Amino acid sequence: MKSTWKPGGESGAHSIVEWSIGPMDWRLVALLAGLKLLVHLLSSQAYGFFRDELYFLDCARHLGWGYVDDAPMIALLAKVSLGLGGSLPAVRLLPALAGAAKVALGMGLARQMGGGRFAQGLTGLCLLGVPVFLGTDSILCVGAFEPLLWMGCAAMLIELVRTGNDRLWLWFGLLAGLGLETKYAMLVFGLAALVAILLSPLRRDLRRPWIWAAGLLALLIFLPTLLWQIRHGYPLLEDMANIRRMGKNVVLGPWTFVKQQIGFLNPLLFPIWFSGLCSLLFGRLSRLRVLGLLYLGMLALMIALQAKDYYLAAIYPMLFAAGAVATEAWLAGRDWSRGRLWPKVVLLSGIGAVTALLIPALLPFLSPPRLLAYQRALGIRPAKLEVRHDGPLDQRLGDQFGWPEMTDEVARIYHSLTPEEQAHTAIYAASYGEAGAINHLGPARGLPSALCAHQAHSFWPAPDRDYTTFICLGCDEGLSRVFESVQVAAVHHHPWGMAEENRPIYLCRGPKRNIRAMWPELKHWD
Structure with missing residues (x-):
């Protein structure tokens, strides 16, 4: 990775750090994103409609600027599914495409950070097999689409650091506004991003107009939904208060919340994304410390808000990308690996093998009895997210029957x-x-x-x-x-x-x- 100090960016406003970016391996992108898409298309009609999918289809029949518990984007996407016929494969098509896009965008983040072909491939392979993404991308839900917008915002932050072109804040504002119309958790992302910016060199942009224009753009995009919430007496806040009062969700302590992050991302992949976090905060990617601070802010806020553990999932593609870049650099610096491919082959083969084992345990390729037996053989016991939901299968699969x-x-x-x-x-x-x-x-x-x-x-x-x-x-x-x-x-x-x-x-x-x-x-x- 080549790094040079260079005065000014496109705006010529301040000194920046610029590093070289290599080519994107589009054949590798097509392979890994295509595998992700294929896996979800093949499993898309094995069981039945998920409870929330049926709800979103009802929302699609009553399009509006807001709903009690959801921003309007999911209803619009469900409307597209109805337009495609409303069958189970039609409803599952958009999340499957979003999952494939997630793999491709994650590989793009690795390239932005200076990663080569190996880093891009490692990122894509990790995102292909992350359990939480296998789950969310298998059904029509907000979680399938939210990471695309968070990743887009992260990409803009990388380019802002790399080029100093502060007009890119407008793209950040656009993506943040669309994120607010997709899930209200973007408000938490925005708050964490603000804190991270204040603690990083990007705070210099607060003296210039483009970051404020970005905030205004995000507000204007979100304004119709905000006005809907005001006009209807803030149903989202009432809904959240009722959930807390009823004790509906399983409340996790800080340490348990962190352990769940490791679990739903696959414990074997923990060294990859954790090394990415360390590299962003203290290592060779510390020029992008704003991303590491963003993650820590999101983690602290989600714990404080007693959020469900998977609400933080959308932030991890950037950590996997950073971890893949750090891993590539570490392997390149070892004498025993120079001119030899076997360490990379072993690492990629191991992740690929684990992914191949996990896919039948998390997606409905097997009948329920065989699925449960296979999960027991692997020692998999899905976490319980809501107090009152019980059944032989985890909620995502059990709510597809009957x-x-x-x-x-x-x-x-x-x-x-x-x-x-x-x-x-x-x-x-x-x-x-x-x-x-x-x-x-x-x-x-x-x-x-x-x-x-x-x-x-x-x-x-x-x-x-x-x-x-x-x-x-x-x-x-x-x-x-x-x-x-x-x-x-x-x-x-x-x-x-x-x-x-x-x-x-x-x-x-x-x-x-x-x-x-x-x-x-x-x-x-x-």
């Missing part, structure tokens, strides 16, 4: 009624998962849309008429206080589904109050 069967049971109950009673029958779902299943899978079975007051459903049109009969999903025995007649019409149970979804389906008649009067009381955000 939705067609539940919808079939509802259809059987609904079609057992006379046409006259059907005309005055509503399907009420206590949770967005059940509502999403009815709304996405129900039309093919002749079912009406579900009524639901959970999360964003509570903002969508309230019932415009009264009903005499209700098919109730996800409800408890308290229904007897609301209806004259409560009958258990079916008991939904799927052996591989989550325990809280294996519940009775009630057929209720004779409401003591009309649904329009009760609607404001039914709203629940959690």
